[in-house]
Amino acid sequence: MRIGIPKESREHELRVAASPDTIKRYKGLGLDCVVEEGAGTGAALADEAFTKAGASLADAAGAWDAEIVLKVQRPGEDEMGRLRQGQVLVGMLDPYMSREQVAAYASAGVTAFSLELLPRTTRAQAMDVLSSQANLAGYKAMVDAMAAYSRVLPMMMTAAGTVTPAKVFVIGAGVAGLQAIATAKRMGAVVTATDVRPAAREEIESLGGKFVGFIPEGAATAGGYARPLTPEEQAEQARLVAEHLKGQDIVVTTAQIPGRKAPRIVTAQMVASMKAGSVVLDMAAESGGNVEGSEPGAERMEGGVRIIGARNLPARLAPASSVLYARNLQNFVALLVSKEGALAIDMDDDLVKGAMLTHEGRIVHPNFADQA
Structure with a gap:
């Protein structure tokens, strides 16, 4: 199974959703990593740093073709068309300010996780993107x-x-x-x-x-x-x-x-x-x-x-913020995969359930039930 890390497309966004350290950790989970060329440039992370850690480089289409796609900010309008059925999207998706995209994730058959929605519990601290940023x-x-x-x-x-x-x-x-x-x-x-x-x-x-x-x-x-x-x-x-x-x-x-x-x-x-x-x-x-x-x-x-x-x-502060954010993401992704590196979403896990926006073509988060 592949992890895709596209280059952030939104204006003024220099962060990246992975670091060489998290690439190694994903490899340890049995996952392959595909990083878009130049994705880490704004965070002072060269392509070579990712390849040395075990990732492969690709163009935008290659990074978006992965089974799990990691983002810093929500996809831009031009990126929404790259989503496909059965794909997992994880990032800070800003759902309250982009409710139309929540519906679009469901329509595309994407399982979308917005980490801003994680419960504020002790167990969630290692994944708390709001606090780290x-x-x-x-x-x-x-x-x-x-x-x-x-x-x-x-x-x-x-x-x-x-x-x-x-x-x-x-x-x-x-x-x-x-x-x-x-x-x-x-x-x-x-x-x-x-x-x-x-x-x-x-x-x-x-x-x-x-x-x-x-x-x-x-x-x-x-x-x-x-x-x-x-x-x-x-x-x-x-x-x-x-x-x-x-x-x-x-x-x-x-x-x-x-x-x-x-x-x-x-x-x-x-x-x-x-x-x-x-x-x-x-x-x-x-x-x-x-x-x-x-x-x-x-x-x-x-x-x-x-x-x-x-x-x-x-x-x-992209070099520092990217490293922290990438670790938050990696800790969360570890909840979504089995020891064999296969997708294994536990719908009874309070953290998984708390961050999940859409799944199997439906809006599942209670805060957005009025759109379901």
Whole structure:
């Protein structure tokens, strides 16, 4: 049985769904690997590295002809026609934002797995693509924000006088937010952060940050994500954020809710209250934006404040993010094959069932039952 690794076709996507290490592991499972020529170039992985690990090279058609196809992002429109009946597709398929493709997978007879849908359990941690990619995204977000800031971050005591440390505020303390906090602390900034989940305060403080805000009752869902706030809770959170923003130098927003538009947290009025020279980086720009006026991949000045709309931050660290993502995929694929290297999908496995979108011509995931 063959594993196919096509080159990612979407704009700004430099990651690849396999690494030389995972190629060796697939070979150990009795699987052959076919990598599209140039698939790893954006992640600093040469074709030779894949062939040395035991893969064969092919054109796009050859990579898509495999029994199991591994992707980083969902297929583009020109790639959908390459899917065939009985094929297995695994990747970050973004099903909530591409429901029409979910139906297309079923129509094509493809068994599609979207790893964003994996249950948030201990057993799933080795396959948790959201965490592995968000961790790097949080780091890159803070690095980019610091690079755009025209002053220094740590306190500096010199013969000419003392430079006070920058004040950094992180909104949202999930995986990305916590890494942003840790990165800012390592650089010597004074860090505060907010989140509405009960576990957030302790996590923020464990990294040396100071918690700001309030935590409403029952604010976290069963999966550990923040639930949408009520209008009254939104108003109180907005009041606290608005007051705190006035004294901040760097603000990084990370708040996102799977399957929903990102919540608007920072308004234009709040930005106008900030000091000239401040930087606001919106990690949620691609999903609607936490910051009013932010645009994916764009920077603009608003009253002396620089607003940065982040776009696909993990892809900007493609060598590292690809290695982690490839391992996540390999750990999941190991659940789909037998010791003899044959396809053996266990429909009773909670991880397999949780990530499965379509199977045998049907939409099977309960969150998309209305399309079935």
